Amino acid sequence: MSLWGKTGKITAELPDGQLKNYFLKTASLGDTGRAMMFGEYESLKAIRAVSPAIVPEPYAWGKYDGSGTYFLVAEYREVGEQPPNPIRFTKRLAEMHKKSLSPTGKFRFHVTTCHAKLPQITDCWEDSWAVLYRKQLAHMINLDEQKHSEWPEFKIACQLVLDKVIPRLLEPLQSDGRSITPYLVHGDLWDENTATDMATGEPFTFDAGSFYGHNEYEIGNWRAARHRLSAQPYVKGYLREFPASHPEEEWDDRNLLYSLRFDLGTAILIHCNQRQIVKENMAILCNKFFPNEYAALKNSLTGQPLRANPGLRGAVTYTEEAEKRKRTRHSGRKVTKTMKTTNCRISMAWTLTMSGTTTLLSSTRTGGAKWNSICKLLRCLCRCLDHFLFLYHRRLYFRILLGKASQDHMAHLSALHINPVCRRDIH
Ligand SMILES: Nc1ncnc2c1ncn2[C@@H]1O[C@H](COP(=O)(O)OP(=O)(O)O)[C@@H](O)[C@H]1O
């Protein structure tokens, strides 16, 4: 299931008569779709060159004739438990990071890659990680302002983070005899882009938007309490495999700094209150490292009418504390109740509810075979319901894919010399 495009499973008959499954993803977003598909293809290829088991093999990407639709075809893997087992997953991820080497020894990547449908900056190779991260965060801040309009209170925090906090926290990684190696990061590792491979039982990831960066950047995406990857077994598991960079006592501050980039991405992509949370998190960093400068900047706004965050009305509300409580209680009901109408919000509420329920069921798997079977059944029902509601609310009916897109799929498969037979499903 994709929020920006369409995904499908294609079963094809190979020349020797064997059936083979392929994963197909399409995006009808013109040049953005091109960047998404090409970027993901190159990302998967780069990760596979280092750790073949951790991502599906990408086979091809391209454009449907006479349309603004781009596609990616990759190895099909049966998606199991999401997210995967923390110990195995963090071990494989750290192995991948450690084995990857930047071809230029610098930070960044050779093509534009995307975070969902947001293209990331990839126009030059940088020696300084602080410089690259500043450019990437500034880019997100610009996109956010274009989408939500200017908000002075937020703007001053952004400026201080870009100008002072980033150099303060990231330059020490590469000065006074300290250094960090540019490692290949997946770039969008969150719960729904990780899974257990049903065929092997091993963890794997997909939907990558890679580049060579500081490996800790990857974990910034896990910080948001709404993500199950924020749970201690994942974070501690990763740190056990790949200890914090020096100065290690600033790991948590860097983690907060890296989370800004992902949370801002969410704010741009989904109508929610993430910009508010990003502002609060920026304020924590500004107050900790530059309290006087931050106070002076805030004073400079005195006299101006205080402006609330534009674009918050009717948004999905994530509260870090509520999310934590929800995860502890293993229930998403409270969050669901606060949701009003609109398709996207209902879908989001159900996702939260279902992840809560699924977590509950996963965490209570201790009561013997009978209880395990009941849990398994309930988990399956939850996933089905979740799945159905997503499809319903996004108006992605099966018939759209089967009716409208199937001709394109057939044509594309013929171009790949694959004989398309059997069935097509969507996720
Ligand atoms: N290689 C694959 N094989 C089988 N299913 C996949 C594969 N890659 C992704 N999926 C499924 O398709 C869904 C959407 O794919 P994803 O690449 O994450 O799209 P999006 O960019 O919209 O997040 C995933 O949540 C997962 O369930």
Ligand SMILES: [Mg+2]
């Ligand atoms: Mg995804």
